[in-house]
Amino acid sequence: MAEEKLTDTQKADSYTAEDIQVLGGREAVRKRPGMYIGSTDYRGLHHLVYEVVYNSVDESMAGYCDKINVIIHSDESISVEDNGRGIPVDIQKKTGVSALETVMTVLHAGAKFGGKTYQVSGGLHGVGASVVNALSEWVSVEVRRDGNLYRQQYREGIPEAPVAIVGESCGTGTTTTFKFDPKIFNDASYDFKTLTERMREIAYLNKGLEISITDRRVDKEQTYYFEGGITGFVRHLNHNRITIHRLPIAIYKKVDSSMVEVAIQYNDGYSETNFSFANCINTQDGGTHLTGFRSAMTRVINDYAYKNKMVKDSDPSIMGDDCREGLVSIVSVKLPEPQFEGQTKGKLGNAEMKSMVESVVVDQLALYFEEHPDEAKKIIDKVLTSARARDAARKARDLIIKKNSLDGGSLPGKLAECSEKEPSLCELFLVEGDSAGGSAKQGRNRRFQAILPLRGKILNVEKAAPDKMLSHEEIRAIITALGAGIDDDFDFNRLRYHRVVLMTDADVDGSHIRTLLLTFFFRHMSKLIANGGLYIAQPPLYRIKQGQNERWVYNDAEKEEVLKEFKGKSVDIQRYKGLGEMSAEQLWNTTMNPATRTMLTVEVEDAVGADATFNLLMGDQVPPRKAFIQAHAKQVKNLDI
Known part of the structure; x- marks a missing residue:
């Protein structure tokens, strides 16, 4: 039988099982890294460090680690060392290789799923270590366990050899050293300030945990240790502000296998400053834990103010916004099975955390107010002042809306x-x-x-x-x-x-x-x-013109480069201090035209x-x-x- 030949159109229209590309875990991560770390820019690069650190923090939250060392080496490789139990190195039955190799190479493999080893954990839920491995040029992991020092090395996520004993060890722990893959992260470099701020944040959230970070590129070192935990975090946020009450109010309670920790302190300002966390992950978009906290604050303040007859008949009702004006607060929860919205974990979705946080804060804040009536009065006075100002602002806003409606919504x-x-x-x-x-x-x-x-x-x-x-x-x-x-x-x-x-x-x-x-x-x-x-x-700051050749430059360094290019005496330099000095055409060409502007x-x-x-x-x-x-x-x- 003659072979049937397909036309180009028929070939394009055909869609069979052969067209389906199956990527293994490592290939999938390298092909679509943004799905796992958000991006391959500055943020994604630093996220690699956080993921390795989170594994050590999990050991701390489980009670087995109290020191973490982060080192930025001169070649931009990173080492993260902890004194936890050390990643197991015995054979994992399902994969047939060591537990260490399984953790480092298999997505969704780790001790975070069963709830036996880690009741509470952060990171990417079993993909963190393997993702970092897949996106690195090379990785070396050393495990101190059972008196031995074990080592395994990887290149682009692939083990170079099985786990081997390379010596004896004193104590236990894990040291992971990795170098990001320059083919994925172009012209990349770690920022010491960015990493130190995140390490400080983690130290605040885990009182008693010491985190040090060393930058060997420039010989810098910083160590963080906060016995007071998030109350120190609040004091840090308020250190340039005038506070209404001297010490932050600390709230803490463990409920079954979950934990609620809150610290609050008012200042005389008008803005709310809140940071919420779930398992040490910054939930930038809030979530159920933040909703529960805010509901509790409004409820307790209202109850106390009306119970003690601090609200006048002429006063407006106390709203949530009034209770949060000038409030600096940290809300941190730790729970076994966090449900985040999106891979970047911007919002916590666990419904049970709303009622849990609300109940804990209501009970302990109400008790604090009863035991500290002077501080409670200062806070209520601040809230009532905010309520009156908010009512005046509402009237001003209503006036704007009314005026717009009278003007036809102008x-x-x-x-x-x-x-x-x-x-x-x-x-x-x-x-x-x-x-x-x-x-x-x-x-x-x-x-x-x-x-x-x-x-x-x-x-x-x-x-x-x-x-x-x-x-x-x-x-x-x-x-x-x-x-x-x-x-x-x-x-x-x-x-x-x-x-x-x-x-x-x-x-x-x-x-x-x-x-x-x-x-x-x-x-x-x-x-x-x-x-x-x-x-x-x-x-632009300058217009440099030589004959018919005109260049717009945006800084002094660029000006010097252009002047080197424009040789000769007949060079006209004009410095623009104000936008009004430019004509409409010049402003369009230099600053407003999407094809030529820089923003x-x-x-x-x-x-x-x-x-x-x-x-x-x-x-x-x-x-x-x-x-x-x-x-x-x-x-x-x-x-x-």
């Missing part, structure tokens, strides 16, 4: 709207001053670019009560133009522009206004930042550090800010006074 009069109505295609430029605003309005693409000029300095919301903030004309204009609300009421689905661009002058005033705007967005529209919707425009995306890698920085730079306390300026004065470049 937007700010100075807003130059774009014609496009699909938010994902639209961008709003917040521009410093009417002059620059005029140039931006003339030079923009009217189809998708809207312009909102801002007059004068924006209010510093770090030091402003909610009613004062909402009465500020420029802040109201921004909120109204974006249309998504603020704080907990912020709704990304109502956002009128999915890209918001801060465009200010390249001088001291412009930098100050940009910082004020960043403070507002960080404190009141953090979801916009989290969704990658906030940008900073990068207007920075605002991201919050370290929420703890960002909170501390905004408070330091924009808060009430002058001495810490003065000390910061003095310490960093010599690092300032391009200071325009």
